Amino acid sequence: MSSLSEAAPAAGAHHPALRHHFDSLATQKESSLLGMWVFIAQEILFFGGMLTCYAVYRNVYYDAFAAGSHHLDVPLGTVNTAVLICSSLTMALGVHAAALGKRKATVLFLLLTILLGSVFLGIKVVEYADKFHHHLVPGPTYSVESLRDAKGQPLLEDSDIARHSEIFFALYFGLTGLHALHMIIGIPIIAFMAWSAWRGRFGPAYYTPVEITGLYWHFVDIVWIFLFPLLYLIPHHG
Amino acid sequence: MSTHTGGVPEPYGRPGAPPPPERPATVARERVNYLNVSYGVRSWLLTTDHKRIALLYLGAITVMFAIGGIFATLIRLELITPQGDMVQSETYNKLFTMHGVVMVFFFLIPSIPAVLGNFLIPIMVGARDLAFPRINLLSWYVYMVGAAFTMYAMITGGVDTGWTFYVPYSTHYSNTHVIATGLGIFITGFSSILTGLNFIVTIHKMRAPGLTWWRLPLFVWAHYATSLIMILGTPVIAVTVLMVALERGLHLGIFDPALGGDPVLFQHLFWFYSHPAVYIMILPAMGVVSELVQGMSRKKVFGYSFIAVSSLAIAMLGFLVWGHHMFVAGQSVYAGLVFSGISYLVAIPSAIKVFNWTATLYKGSVSLDTPMLYAVGFIGLFTIGGLTGLFLAALGLDVHVHDTYFVVAHFHYIMVGGAIMGYLGGLHYWWPKISGRLYPEMWGRVAAITIFMGFNLTFFPQFILGYLGMPRRYHYYPEEFQILHVMSSAGASILAVGYLLPLVYFTWSMRYGPRAGANPWDARGLEWEIDSPPPTENFRVQPVVTDRTYEYGSEEEARIV
Numbered sequence: 034m035s036s037l038s039e040a041a042p043a044a045g046a047h048h049p050a051l052r053h054h055f056d057s058l059a060t061q062k063e064s065s066l067l068g069m070w071v072f073i074a075q076e077i078l079f080f081g082g083m084l085t086c087y088a089v090y091r092n093v094y095y096d097a098f099a100a101g102s103h104h105l106d107v108p109l110g111t112v113n114t115a116v117l118i119c120s121s122l123t124m125a126l127g128v129h130a131a132a133l134g135k136r137k138a139t140v141l142f143l144l145l146t147i148l149l150g151s152v153f154l155g156i157k158v159v160e161y162a163d164k165f166h167h168h169l170v171p172g173p174t175y176s177v178e179s180l181r182d183a184k185g186q187p188l189l190e191d192s193d194i195a196r197h198s199e200i201f202f203a204l205y206f207g208l209t210g211l212h213a214l215h216m217i218i219g220i221p222i223i224a225f226m227a228w229s230a231w232r233g234r235f236g237p238a239y240y241t242p243v244e245i246t247g248l249y250w251h252f253v254d255i256v257w258i259f260l261f262p263l264l265y266l267i268p269h270h271g
Numbered sequence: 272m273s274t275h276t277g278g279v280p281e282p283y284g285r286p287g288a289p290p291p292p293e294r295p296a297t298v299a300r301e302r303v304n305y306l307n308v309s310y311g312v313r314s315w316l317l318t319t320d321h322k323r324i325a326l327l328y329l330g331a332i333t334v335m336f337a338i339g340g341i342f343a344t345l346i347r348l349e350l351i352t353p354q355g356d357m358v359q360s361e362t363y364n365k366l367f368t369m370h371g372v373v374m375v376f377f378f379l380i381p382s383i384p385a386v387l388g389n390f391l392i393p394i395m396v397g398a399r400d401l402a403f404p405r406i407n408l409l410s411w412y413v414y415m416v417g418a419a420f421t422m423y424a425m426i427t428g429g430v431d432t433g434w435t436f437y438v439p440y441s442t443h444y445s446n447t448h449v450i451a452t453g454l455g456i457f458i459t460g461f462s463s464i465l466t467g468l469n470f471i472v473t474i475h476k477m478r479a480p481g482l483t484w485w486r487l488p489l490f491v492w493a494h495y496a497t498s499l500i501m502i503l504g505t506p507v508i509a510v511t512v513l514m515v516a517l518e519r520g521l522h523l524g525i526f527d528p529a530l531g532g533d534p535v536l537f538q539h540l541f542w543f544y545s546h547p548a549v550y551i552m553i554l555p556a557m558g559v560v561s562e563l564v565q566g567m568s569r570k571k572v573f574g575y576s577f578i579a580v581s582s583l584a585i586a587m588l589g590f591l592v593w594g595h596h597m598f599v600a601g602q603s604v605y606a607g608l609v610f611s612g613i614s615y616l617v618a619i620p621s622a623i624k625v626f627n628w629t630a631t632l633y634k635g636s637v638s639l640d641t642p643m644l645y646a647v648g649f650i651g652l653f654t655i656g657g658l659t660g661l662f663l664a665a666l667g668l669d670v671h672v673h674d675t676y677f678v679v680a681h682f683h684y685i686m687v688g689g690a691i692m693g694y695l696g697g698l699h700y701w702w703p704k705i706s707g708r709l710y711p712e713m714w715g716r717v718a719a720i721t722i723f724m725g726f727n728l729t730f731f732p733q734f735i736l737g738y739l740g741m742p743r744r745y746h747y748y749p750e751e752f753q754i755l756h757v758m759s760s761a762g763a764s765i766l767a768v769g770y771l772l773p774l775v776y777f778t779w780s781m782r783y784g785p786r787a788g789a790n791p792w793d794a795r796g797l798e799w800e801i802d803s804p805p806p807t808e809n810f811r812v813q814p815v816v817t818d819r820t821y822e823y824g825s826e827e828e829a830r831i832v
Contacts, residue, residue, distance in 0.1 A: 054400035054477075054808070064402045064476040071468045071502055079506035082540055083514070086525055089536055097531075171523045196524075197531040203523035207514070 050239045062241045069245040073252045080211065080256060087204050087263065094197035095267075100180050100188060101201035102267035104169065106160055110265040113156050114257065120149035121254040124223075128247040131240035136230060139243070143227035146250065150220050157213055164202070171203040183268070205264055212260060215253045222246055304707065304804040319404035320807055325390035326705070327411050328381060333774070335377040335418065338425075342370035344767065347729075347760040355747030363746035364431035365447065371434030376456050377418055379690050380548060383555035384501075385414075385466055387697045388494045390705060392470055394798045395488045397479025397816065399808040402472040410465035417459030424448035424455065433744065435545070438526040438537045442518040449519055453512040460509045463551075467501030470494050479797075481816035485579075488796055488820050489572060492579040493558025496586035500547045500554075503590070508544035511537065535600055542593035550589040552686055553653075554582055556693025557624055560646050563696050564628045566794035567643035568635025571821040574627040581620035588617045598669045607666050614664035621657050625650060641715030642792075645696025648723045652688030656681060659734065674744075677737025680730045688726055695722070695773060702777065703787030707804040710780045714772060722769035728762025795821050 048058055055061040091098045127142030168176035177188045177195040188195045226246050229235065235243060305322045315323060346366050349357045358366065393401050401407050424430055430452045432441040441449050474495050478487070514525055515537070524530030526537045565572045572578060594602055594610030602610075628650055637643065659681040662668050672678065699719075702710050732755040737743075741752050748756070790799040797814055798805075 052404075054398065054402075054404065056813075060476060064472050067475055068403060068406075068468055068472045071471050075464050075468070075502050075506050078503050079510050082507040082510035082543075085540065086514070086536060089533065090525075090531075094531060172521045193531070199524045199530055200532060203517075203525050207517070207523075207525075211510075 048239060050234075050241075058239060062239075062244075065241045065245050066248070069248045073248065076215075076252060076256075080208070083204065083207050083211070084259075084263075087208065090197070090200050090204070091267070094193075094200065096183065097194045097197035098201045099268040100182050100194055101169075101198045101205065102265060104164075104167070104180055105205070105265045106163065107265050107269075109156055109160055110261055113153050114261050116149050116153045116156070117254050117257050120146050120153070121251050123149060124247045124250045128240070128244050131230060131235045131243040132237060134236045136233060136235075139230040139235065140227050143223050143230065143243075147220055147223050147227070150216055150223070150250075154213060154216060157209065161206075164206075169202050170206065171199050175199050175202070208260055208264065212253065212256050215256070219246075219250055219253055223250065302802055303806060304802060305807045306707070306804050308807050317408075319400070319408050321389050321393050321401045321404065321407055322705075322805065322807075324407050324411055325386050328385040328389060328414070331411070331415060331418065332378050332381055332386065335373055336770075339370055339373035339378055340767065340770065342366050342373065343763065346370060347763040349746050350748075350756045351760045353748050353750045353753050353756075355745075358746065360746060361431060364433075364744070365429035367744055368430050368433050369425055372421065372430070372452060372456070374686075375434055375548070375552075376459055377414075377421065379552040379686055380463055381414060381459075381466070382552075382690065382694045383559060383697060384463075384470070384494060384497055384551075385410075387490075387559065387694070387701060388470065388497075388555060389466070391701065391798055392473060392491060392494060393477070394801065394805065394809050395491050395796065396474060396477055397482055397797055397810065397814045398473060398477035399810065401469045402477055403469050406465050407469055410462040410469070413465065414459055414462035417455045417457070417462060419455075420451050420458060421455030424451035427451075435541060436512070436515055437541075438515060438518070438534045439528065441515055442526055450516045453516045457509050457512045457516075460505045460512075463501050464505050467498035467505075470498040471502065474498075479814045479816055485576065486816055486819050487579075489561035489575065489578050489582075490555075490558040493554045493561070493582045496582035497551055497554045497558075499583075499586050500551050500589065504544040504547040504551070507540060508548075511540040511544070514540075535597070535602065538597050538600055539593065542596045543590070546593040546596065547586075547589040549682070549685065550585055552690040553693075554585060556649065556690045556697075557582065559693040559697035559700075560628060560649050561624075562796070563642045563646040563700055564631045565821050566700065566792050566796075567640060567646065568632050568637045569793070569823050570631055570635035571823055572627065573630035573633075574623070575819075575821070577623050578627050581623045584620040585617060588613060588620070592617060592664075595664050595669070598666055599673050604666075611664050611666050615661065618657065618661060621653075625654055625657075639716075640712060640792075641710075641719050642696045642700035644716060644719035644723070645692050645699065648719065649689060649692040649696065652684050652692060652723075652726065656684030656688055659684065672737050674742055675737035676733040676741045676743055679743050680733035680737060683730045683733070688730070692722070692726075695719075698773070698777075700792070701798070702780070703791045704798055704803050704805070706777075706781050706784070707787055707802075708780045708784030709787045709791060710773075710784060711776050714776045718769050718772035718776075721765060721772065725762050725765030725767075725769050729759050729766055730762070732756075732758045732762075795823060 050061075051058055052061060055064070123142045123145040127139055127146060130138035130142055164170055167179040168174050169179065177190065177198055180188045180195070180198055182188055182194060188198070223246060226243050230243065305320055315327065318324060318327075345358070346363070349355070349363060349366075355363070389401070389407065393399065424447075428448060430445070430447045430449055432445050432447070432449060436449070436453065474487070474491060514523075517523055518526050518532075522530075524532045526532045526534055528534060561572060561578055592610055592614045594606055595614045598607050598611075628646075659677070663672065663678060663681060696719075699710065699715055702708075736752055736755045736759075739752070741748055741755075787803045789801065789803055791803075792799070797816075800814070801809060801811075
């Protein structure tokens with residue numbers, strides 16, 4: 034590290050957040066943003082693998098998917114969608130406040146984002162508990178007795194629809210579980226950002242960590258915007 | 272690549288200047304470099320220097336290569352006799368599975384990118400480090416954790432599904448450690464994603480002033496294309512392996528035909544990554560060969576932009592050909608036709624590279640030092656591997672040779688004859704830069720020729736075996752195949768000697784090798800304008816690039832005058 038002083042110094046190059054291998058905060062910020070976008074590209078393909086399974090099986094086993102989807106709680110899902118969109122708004126406001134150097138507003142908006150994210154996860158727990166209660170978690174205890182077909186009739190235990198509905202719930206838990214995992218990872222990161230903001234680490238010259246955390250959070254939000262209609266609204270599309 | 276270095280006098284590397292004199296050893300010893308800047312285990316395990324991380328990777332993948340090699344040795348020992356008398360069928364299944372898993376996921380995929388790419392890309396773009404040095408270190412630890420999971424699976428009994436983990440065998444019937452191995456692959460995948468992410472951002476954002484895209488070394492272009500595949504392919508295998516593990520643990524039904532799941536869907540998802548993964552292995556090797564060919568023939572690469580763009584073309588086409596692994600898996604004939612056609616298209620950018628390398632040699636001042644031996648070996652073996660790939664892409668012929676030794680021979684020509692030859696060639700070419708020492712040239716040539724001969728003796732008979740109908744993954748076989756199997760095993764033992772030699776003389780050279788100057792090959796490129804070994808932040812002054820890379824012309828003229 035001692036050779037740092039030998040390197041040609043760039044203009045304005047002595048911000049404490051400037052890492053030794055970058056010439057300027059601007060390049061450092063561009064790199065961090067591009068890094069997060071590349072990471073998001075990777076995330077899209079990660080969800081994409083499971084969404085491919087969804088597309089194939091929904092196409093082949095539409096009735097079973099409709100029956101499974103019918104059991105999901107649309108009001109709770111709608112509330113959760115609203116909650117998550119609001120958390121994206123507070124996140125965006127938090128980034129804006131950080132860019133303006135408003136310390137307390139930054140902390141406030143980030144804490145609000147955490148609160149809304151936690152509400153989302155809380156509602157998700159309620160929904161999961163309901164599926165667990167009705168034996169709709171795939172595995173040895175899976176049972177279709179609480180499912181109804183398009184005419185409102187109970188499913189026969191040995192029917193194709195009953196068998197294939199388990200795939201729907203496997204994908205439901207897989208996709209929403211992966212999404213929830215991303216939120217569970219995101220919340221401590223936002224908390225760390227709030228703490229750093231409180232300590233005065235950010236200002237108009239340097240708020241890159243808040244901004245890339247925001248990018249990540251918006252991505253997680255958008256995943257849900259796709260998952261909600263794909264999982265909850267199958268029988269409602271006409 | 273001609274540069275000027277900000278007005279600070281530098282004793283070497285100026286365009287038009289005569290080759291630099293060897294600096295006296297005493298001066299070289301005094302210079303602070305990345306190896307002697309600090310000592311101790313902590314200074315290595317907590318380093319964020321891309322060059323030290325490259326060496327951490329070098330150590331780790333060498334161990335994994337040795338482990339995968341031991342499995343290969345046992346396979347070839349078993350196949351000397353037709354009776355299947357050394358190990359039981361179950362053990363043999365585990366041997367070829369673990370050979371494949373270790374070699375593919377823990378050696379070939381990280382080999383060139385994580386060692387040579389890590390070391391060279393920041394230097395070649397004129398940067399002080401990769402864009403995210405701490406993420407770079409993290410990727411090594413992630414790799415080690417993944418390797419630990421896989422090691423655990425091996426020590427406690429192994430896994431027998433084949434490296435392809437086909438369902439429903441892997442989810443329902445195998446009684447081996449599928450989940451632990453799968454987790455190992457899942458985790459290691461993120462190491463490769465983080466490496467790819469780091470490369471993409473570094474190449475986009477950290478190029479030195481004047482270093483435009485069309486001035487980048489071809490090694491960097493190849494790694495850019497590789498990184499795109501790592502970013503866009505690896506997450507799909509990650510989520511697929513995750514679903515296999517969940518299916519195995521919880522019986523979800525996604526891949527279970529009894530519940531309506533489709534095993535062929537697994538194959539689609541698996542090959543969507545695992546075919547492009549072949550290009551993760553071969554593209555960096557092609558990047559290495561582009562550098563070796565120009566450096567060892569001291570001539571500007573012929574058709575620079577075609578080689579650069581063909582890397583991207585291979586990366587793109589590579590995502591569209593996965594179905595050629597599934598011609599006999601019940602895929603529709605029409606899908607097969609399309610996949611077959613696109614697979615043929617991959618031959619075009621591959622051939623562009625081969626022809627351009629050959630044209631580069633034409634009228635160059637070709638040196639047959641070790642790196643060039645590996646480069647010409649690569650070109651020949653890759654051509655055989657590529658042409659037999661066309662056989663396999665043909666719908667009709669594939670039915671005949673599918674799942675035979677013909678396939679085994681084909682992909683070993685690409686992965687061993689291609690990727691490992693490229694890796695070893697690159698390691699020799701840049702070893703003076705990495706270690707600051709010269710390896711013994713004579714031993715280098717002996718090893719290169721041994722490897723080339725051993726390789727061909729091992730794998731060429733397998734083409735014939737496969738064409739005659741010997742299926743892969745069997746440990747006993749009809750007696751008429753024995754002579755070809757014995758030839759193959761004999762070749763494998765020669766190959767093993769060839770691989771041990773560099774291990775010995777590289778280790779020897781680190782202590783006893785003569786000191787290398789900054790530019791022992793008298794080649795062009797930013798990496799040859801800094802000390803060997805380089806200082807921690809690579810450049811003592813910010814380099815400014817003023818010309819295209821590989822400009823030998825001006826200096827050649829100066830010499831004639």
